[in-house]
Amino acid sequence: MDYKHEKLFEEKVFKDPVHRYIHVRDKVIWDVIGTREFQRLRRIRQLGTTYLVFHGAEHSRFQHSLGVYEIVRRIIDDGFSGRTEWNDEERLLTLCAALLHDLGHGPFSHAFEKVFTLDHEKFTQEILTGDTEVNEVLRRVSPDFPEKIADVIGKTYPDKLVVSLISSQIDADRMDYLQRDAYYTGVSYGHFDMERILRVMRPAEEQVVIKFSGMHAVEDYIMSRYQMYWQVYFHPVSRSAEVILMKILHRARHLHTSGYRFQHDPIPFKSFFERTIELEDYISLDESVLLTYFQWWRNEKDEILSDLCDRFLNRRLFQYAEFDPATEYRKIGELESLFKEAGIDPEYYLVTDSSSDLPYDFYRPGEENERVPIYLQTPNGELRELSRSSEIVDAISGKRRTDHKIYFPEDRLAANRDDNPLYDKILRMLKG
Template sequence: MVSHRLTQKLDEEKVFKDPVHRYVHVYDKLIWDLINTSEFQRLRRIRQLGTSYVTFHGAEHSRFNHSLGVYEVMRRILEKFMSRPAWSTEMPGWSEEDRLLCLCAALLHDVGHGPFSHSFEKVFDTDHEEWTRKILLGETQINQVLQQVSADFPHKVNEVIAKTYENKLVVSLISSQIDADRMDYLLRDAYYTGVNYGNFDLERILRVMRPHEEYAVIKYSGMHAVEDYIMSRYQMYWQVYFHPVTRSADVILRKIFKRVKDLYEQGYRFACPPRLLEGFLAGKIELKDYLRLDESTILYYFQMWQEEKDGILADLCDRFINRRLFKYVGFNPSSHMRLSLELEQLFKQAGIDPDYYLEFESSSDLPYDYYRPGEEGERLPIHLLMPDGELRELSQASHIVQSISGKAQTDHKIYFAQDLLEKKEKTYPAVVAKIKQALRDAEKSGVR
């Protein structure tokens, strides 16, 4: 029996003005009710690009923006698929419930992200995907809305996001190498950072996308649009997402969380106690505590901790708030162990704590990959639908994509407090000279 909730429409279409897609259209009451839950509204207070705003001043957009955008891309994909009866044979068992599952998964795929999520997760050993699951299945407004469809509907939405749902076509539209999520964040992040790298022809891709059994395929005539999309992703990672200045801010952010955690475990008495972080610091995190956190809360603590008696915490917070970032040099990963031991000892000799003022950091990305039997990791390659009806994997037809396929690129940087080295130079001239020489040597060996 089909739930009335599956087919219930709004009395009047709701429209969000959007700088990327022009408009986001909402017709289903289910989607409108999900948008108005407190858990989804919380995403307004979490930036999409974390600390990238310190590098690209326009990057203030939120997870809320992005989630609506992913929903809109998904809505347009489904609109094209379902308006063509000839494609019905390529969508076996497709139902109204599957349509709603796609839209809900697109809207809610990022609902578990926390403040400065990836840096926060590294220190407190949390996982936004696990929090997404808890929000979907726990005692939340989102769960209550989804339950109105059916008792198992929240579980199905979770399975789509977790990539375990039985209908693989549904999963692929939200999680593959060309999906609604990636298509929105590339365009959106390019727009808000003011760069051109992430731009590609979304309209063309949507026109040439076709459902095919367990995944969507692209007509061969649209190959060049997909090449542009792949190269856009490649450029955005190296020019925006892995920008060394942004990574410097990330390093300081992680150092702040680490210092707070260390002080908490030592029994330090904070002038401004981190009450909203106590569950994380004690390793006993409740869902209600997680949902209370957003970036405005974290930044409030950073503002207050600039006046803490602990000099390291006060200094790190001042660095983050006032953009006094660490300097950086490249290094060769083959010398990582020797170099890290050497620099840690030299920093200690100079009276600088390497735990908080020195960091070896590496960022890696695989712009496009294809399935290789026997290797771990799930890869769903992009397939082209050839004029004769056969399918061909993208890198076999595109020389451009072939040149970067399966080739992970990694950038290695050493981050350090240059200003502290300058301050210590008068007291420890010989030690600081050795540090500077070691950093110069690392930079030479790390040139790509």
């Protein structure tokens, strides 16, 4: 039988806390899950450093990827009302794109990407199309199948409806992660009625739209997203850990560049430090490797690297204070001088960080990063942009909210405050 039509002898199921069961019938899907590149996602946490605040959040991108696949599978197989029959290859394409959309994520994704100016989407495409096990599986469907999947994930695939299932303002990705992250952190946000949303999704030409009667379910989903962002994803303590992580990588690169001799040669990092990354270097790097080196670096002679690694591993994080970049930029300058004067390198120990989110956006053509809005379909077939019907969504749509914090080692300053008037001065400036 044709590979793309091949079914497993008996359906396989994965027990999943969020969707109860994840069902696999297609041989291709089963084979993709078994590849080395997909299994690697088990060693990359879904929420990066968040587990240092919400200890339950130790779940990996592996299970999230299966979850996104399952949602898309249900949309397709349980009958997407109104959509004419799915072509078999397009169905498989959509399922694979769902399963593989996060394939290129690196360890502690955002922090890692920032430090080395990488782009996980680019790596997703490279892994799909490069000399990899997953590419080998996908090519058996058809020679251009890997590229097509890359196109769906990169949003350049011509059928925008398929794209919008995987990535839009109400897509399977978000629906899985909101529920999954809520489950593992244990917070009460993150609940919305996905069953209902699946029932009111309708295919329109260019995207998925929502039956008007489902508006409140979508409102609930948007609010859920809003709460998760501010309560979980942007939690200031998890950002503190991220700040430290970035500074560790900065410091290690700096040491490497300046010829420092590490006790353990940082082999897996060299190509990153030197910007000569090969695909295999990237695939081999996971969070285990980082944590292993952090343990080793904790014993390095370089005090900054050693201290930062101890802080990260043993959760001795930086404390934080609010600050307003518009009015307090001078204060930062002043603090930097004081830090230097006190013998604490501000480059590593006085760090500003901003988080910012646009919970929902309507369409502003011409602007960068324009986002396709969510449309409601009225009983007479007309489409209406969500925020025009929902006053709650209207209240938060298009409004970027930003939170600025400054991070610093309060513990160290406070411990020596009495002996050192400079420390005391710094603390008083920072804590107001």
